Amino acid sequence: xxxxxxxxxxxxxxxFASTAKQHSLVDYTYxxxxxxMDQNDIDLAVGMGVREFEGGEGFxxxxxxxPMGLDLIPAKxxxxxxxxxxxxNPYRVGRRNMPALEAALLEPYTVxxxxxxxxxxxxxxxxxxxPVYDLxxxxxxxxxxxxxxxxxxxxxxxYAHPLTIxxxxxxxxxxxFVMAHLGDPWMLDAAEVLYKNPNVFAxxxxxxxxxxxxLKRIRSTxxxxxxxxxxxxxxxxxxxxMFGTDWPLTPIAPYMDFIDHHVPAGSRNDxxxxxxxxxxxxxxxxxxx
Numbered sequence: 001x002x003x004x005x006x007x008x009x010x011x012x013x014x015x016f017a018s019t020a021k022q023h024s025l026v027d028y029t030y031x032x033x034x035x036x037m038d039q040n041d042i043d044l045a046v047g048m049g050v051r052e053f054e055g056g057e058g059f060x061x062x063x064x065x066x067p068m069g070l071d072l073i074p075a076k077x078x079x080x081x082x083x084x085x086x087x088x089n090p091y092r093v094g095r096r097n098m099p100a101l102e103a104a105l106l107e108p109y110t111v112x113x114x115x116x117x118x119x120x121x122x123x124x125x126x127x128x129x130x131p132v133y134d135l136x137x138x139x140x141x142x143x144x145x146x147x148x149x150x151x152x153x154x155x156x157x158x159y160a161h162p163l164t165i166x167x168x169x170x171x172x173x174x175x176x177f178v179m180a181h182l183g184d185p186w187m188l189d190a191a192e193v194l195y196k197n198p199n200v201f202a203x204x205x206x207x208x209x210x211x212x213x214x215l216k217r218i219r220s221t222x223x224x225x226x227x228x229x230x231x232x233x234x235x236x237x238x239x240x241x242m243f244g245t246d247w248p249l250t251p252i253a254p255y256m257d258f259i260d261h262h263v264p265a266g267s268r269n270d271x272x273x274x275x276x277x278x279x280x281x282x283x284x285x286x287x288x289x
Contacts, residue, residue, distance in 0.1 A: 001269050002287050004276040005045040005252065007144075007180055007205035007244030008033065010072040010082070013052055013059050015151065020248035025211040028248040030073050034081055036252045044286060045247070046276070047073070048114045048144065048180075049087035059152055060119035064089050066097040067104045067113075079109030083286055085144050087114045088132055090122045098131060105139045111280040112142045112178075118150040118160025125167045133172045142176040142201075142279050148184040151209075151249070162190035169197040176279055180244070181206045187231035194235050201279050204259055204271070205244030215254045228262065238267030242276045 020028035052061035068087030162183030183190030
């Protein structure tokens with residue numbers, strides 16, 4: 001079975017770098033990522049493209065052009081151990097940006113599109129994203145949404161609530177959609193959206209942030225994961241869930257152990273690889289390579 005981390009970051013975002021250095025204590029470089037993947041027998045990682053300009057607003061930044069990529073991965077290494085979901089800046093979506101986005105989607109290592117709900121003040125059903133959904137459908141690529149809590153205090157939570165994905169899923173039945181972070185902390189709502197809509201999936205990344213000791217502390221906190229357990233039981237569709245870490249916000253090893261501990265018995269193959277291979281259909285070619 002191929003093991004896939006369906007949600008990592010590797011871009012020059014200052015808040016990611018500072019968290020990696022001060023809190024999660026990971027080596028936030030391409031080499032550091034590959035080292036952790038090798039240590040944990042992870043075959044491939046899917047990175048979420050995003051950018052911020054030096055001296056600009058900070059993350060989220062309204063200035064970068066669409067598409068946003070993974071600028072810490074050497075060009076010659078793209079597609080070897082990492083795949084990419086190119087990021088969308090809704091302030092930079094229009095006729096002038098569509099050719100660049102289409103060109104990015106043609107790259108063999110581009111396996112999806114990432115939309116940062118909550119970071120940018122647009123709902124998933126906003127018309128600004130309509131051409132992005134059309135393009136994703138024509139390329140048979142999934143659209144990944146940030147859902148739930150935002151890493152930035154400048155985010156607006158109402159735009160990232162998982163219930164907003166229901167309307168998009170109904171309006172765009174040809175698309176596959178992924179709710180990153182299972183809508184945490186609104187996991188029960190996210191579970192209902194998964195249960196109802198055949199074209200919606202979720203990753204389990206980013207449910208904890210910090211180094212190994214911090215993750216141990218959080219795991220031992222009473223009732224902290226009651227909503228997670230409730231959502232897993234309510235949805236009862238492990239074949240629609242994917243393992244992801246949100247690296248570098250947490251080391252891979254303890255997070256992998258955490259997910260393995262909580263997922264239903266007999267669902268490990270689905271969650272740690274098979275669902276990602278179904279949702280991100282281009283991954284199969286990269287795995288074969």
